[in-house]
Amino acid sequence: MAAPEDRSAESGTDVDVVIVGAGILGIYQLYVADRAGYSVRMLEQGGGVGGTWYWNRYPGCRFDSESYTYGYLFSEELWQEWDWSEEFAAQPETERYLNYVVDKFGLRPHIRLDSRVTSATWDEDSASWATRTADGFEIRSRYLVSTTGVLSVPQFPDVPGREDFAGESYHTGLWPKEPVDFEGKRVAVIGTGSSGVQIAPMITDQVESLTLYQRTPSWATPLNNHPISAKQQAYLKANFASIRAELEASVTGFLHKPATRNTFDDTAEERRAFYEEIWNSPGFSKLTANYKDLLLRQEANAEWCAFLEEKIRGIVKDQATADKLIPRDHLYGGLRPPYVADYYEMFNKPTVTLVSLRETPLVKVTATGIETSDGMREFDMIIWATGFDFGTGAMRRMGIVGAGGLALGDHWAAGPLTYLGMMAHGFPNLFFPGGPHGASGNNPRYGALQVDFTHNLIGYARDHGFRRIEVPTEGEAAWMAMIEKLRPYSSFQERGQYYGGNTPGKAKRFLLNPGGRPKLDAFMSRAVESGYQGFLR
Numbered sequence: 001m002a003a004p005e006d007r008s009a010e011s012g013t014d015v016d017v018v019i020v021g022a023g024i025l026g027i028y029q030l031y032v033a034d035r036a037g038y039s040v041r042m043l044e045q046g047g048g049v050g051g052t053w054y055w056n057r058y059p060g061c062r063f064d065s066e067s068y069t070y071g072y073l074f075s076e077e078l079w080q081e082w083d084w085s086e087e088f089a090a091q092p093e094t095e096r097y098l099n100y101v102v103d104k105f106g107l108r109p110h111i112r113l114d115s116r117v118t119s120a121t122w123d124e125d126s127a128s129w130a131t132r133t134a135d136g137f138e139i140r141s142r143y144l145v146s147t148t149g150v151l152s153v154p155q156f157p158d159v160p161g162r163e164d165f166a167g168e169s170y171h172t173g174l175w176p177k178e179p180v181d182f183e184g185k186r187v188a189v190i191g192t193g194s195s196g197v198q199i200a201p202m203i204t205d206q207v208e209s210l211t212l213y214q215r216t217p218s219w220a221t222p223l224n225n226h227p228i229s230a231k232q233q234a235y236l237k238a239n240f241a242s243i244r245a246e247l248e249a250s251v252t253g254f255l256h257k258p259a260t261r262n263t264f265d266d267t268a269e270e271r272r273a274f275y276e277e278i279w280n281s282p283g284f285s286k287l288t289a290n291y292k293d294l295l296l297r298q299e300a301n302a303e304w305c306a307f308l309e310e311k312i313r314g315i316v317k318d319q320a321t322a323d324k325l326i327p328r329d330h331l332y333g334g335l336r337p338p339y340v341a342d343y344y345e346m347f348n349k350p351t352v353t354l355v356s357l358r359e360t361p362l363v364k365v366t367a368t369g370i371e372t373s374d375g376m377r378e379f380d381m382i383i384w385a386t387g388f389d390f391g392t393g394a395m396r397r398m399g400i401v402g403a404g405g406l407a408l409g410d411h412w413a414a415g416p417l418t419y420l421g422m423m424a425h426g427f428p429n430l431f432f433p434g435g436p437h438g439a440s441g442n443n444p445r446y447g448a449l450q451v452d453f454t455h456n457l458i459g460y461a462r463d464h465g466f467r468r469i470e471v472p473t474e475g476e477a478a479w480m481a482m483i484e485k486l487r488p489y490s491s492f493q494e495r496g497q498y499y500g501g502n503t504p505g506k507a508k509r510f511l512l513n514p515g516g517r518p519k520l521d522a523f524m525s526r527a528v529e530s531g532y533q534g535f536l537r
């Protein structure tokens with residue numbers, strides 16, 4: 001039986017570390033802090049732990065990282081005990097896993113749920129943070145760790161009349177715990193990003209009709225999920241050490257084997273056979289195991305896209321619909337590619353309609369449906385699969401005020417300024433693993449590096465009698481210069497999500513680390529080797 005949440009440490013109690021956000025990174029940060037003997041309190045706005053895997057409970061929500069590469073690697077015992085049932089587990093399993101971890105390691109008593117942080121203020125004299133939640137709980141801590149996620153603030157488009165709709169309305173990122181009944185309903189799904197393309201095929205057999213509103217088509221390819229067989233399970237259990245070593249050394253955080261050839265090294269026939277192999281390979285390997293020059297040479301990428309176009313045209317019977325589904329404004333990897341099951345196939349069902357918002361823009365939502373420039377369609381349910389305020393959404397809403405009264409929301413008004421994607425000058429003793437400017441790839445893998453860096457830095461300060469940690473201006477400037485320098489080499493197009501492109505009014509500054517894991521490692525090593533020179537007081 002899980003230990004109950006302990007609310008005895010109420011307002012005013014000091015702790016060493018406050019962690020905000022009970023997602024996969026926050027739970028890991030809590031684990032390492034607790035094991036190292038710090039007093040620690042975690043605040044989570046949701047009614048349960050799991051972060052992404054607590055909120056996104058829509059039908060079809062699942063990993064596109066292989067389950068066992070996404071889960072924790074810090075405990076072999078955990079690895080041996082937990083059997084992932086599928087190569088790409090669905091949301092309920094991941095939520096169960098994260099709850100299992102919290103209970104196994106006795107972390108639940110430290111977690112205060114239903115606790116939305118509304119302000120966190122730095123006090124220079126006491127070198128501590130005063131953190132407050134919406135229900136009036138207050139706590140002071142030497143360190144504040146914000147593991148609030150980059151995809152945790154659901155976003156709705158600015159459409160007139162959105163609130164007027166009288167039917168059922170849901171956002172995929174705020175999905176209710178109670179089952180939603182789709183039976184016999186006329187359903188609209190708005191958005192064809194990663195969530196929209198996951199949910200739509202899952203409900204087509206239950207609905208009376210499904211209308212999918214698409215603004216920007218993406219290059220969706222098969223996830224190629226499968227159950228984990230007893231043989232594979234035995235292999236995973238027997239090879240923990242080597243799998244962990246491989247993941248820890250991997251630039252992308254995946255086990256996929258990078259290809260050694262460039263696109264035009266192969267003949268047309270060889271290329272076609274290789275593309276077929278990649279099409280049938282799991283999840284992100286379309287990016288990580290594809291030809292080496294896929295993201296470096298336009299002609300190479302266009303060749304892969306031509307293959308994908310042919311696939312889409314082969315699956316979707318109505319060629320006018322296929323036309324709409326084929327991206328014309330970006331090559332593969334220009335936007336974050338989604339991984340799907342039965343997505344293109346579903347357009348062959350008579351009950352499924354695709355509406356291109358490029359051709360017929362949204363006009364308004366009314367009490368009974370959605371009006372586009374070609375007329376009105378009536379619905380019983382609208383599903384907003386319209387994504388998140390990526391990158392800075394949660395941290396800018398937390399009311400963080402650093403040294404000299406500097407508000408993070410204002411400081412980042414033109415986009416985030418960070419060091420390693422996890423510290424900011426002017427905000428001492430604040431860390432935000434998994435924040436904007438982290439590396440890219442399998443999230444928990446590089447996020448764990450940031451958690452470890454945070455933990456080791458705090459430990460170093462404790463052991464050497466320092467109480468204030470702040471990244472020096474030149475440290476932050478060097479990291480930001482790296483981002484600016486490498487940004488043009490990123491495959492992501494400038495109006496996309498990773499530039500804040502989906503968030504109305506959001507300043508455009510690149511929100512990822514285009515130098516990836518190698519740059520993250522290099523900067524971290526430099527800081528550690530210098531004894532965190534310039535960071536400690």
Ligand SMILES: Cc1cc2nc3c(=O)[nH]c(=O)nc-3n(C[C@H](O)[C@H](O)[C@H](O)COP(=O)(O)OP(=O)(O)OC[C@H]3O[C@@H](n4cnc5c(N)ncnc54)[C@H](O)[C@@H]3O)c2cc1C
Binds near residue numbers: 024
């Ligand atoms: C549908 C979906 C599928 C995904 N699939 C993958 C995948 O397969 N592979 C992959 O690598 N990545 C995936 N991601 C990205 C995913 O977000 C990360 O993998 C990972 O879950 C991030 O963990 P985190 O701990 O940093 O943040 P989160 O899991 O987002 O947790 C942050 C927590 O902070 C809480 N919080 C935020 N603000 C406050 C506040 N003010 N007060 C209190 N609490 C607050 C939130 O409620 C949330 O619980 C997916 C994302 C989504 C949305």
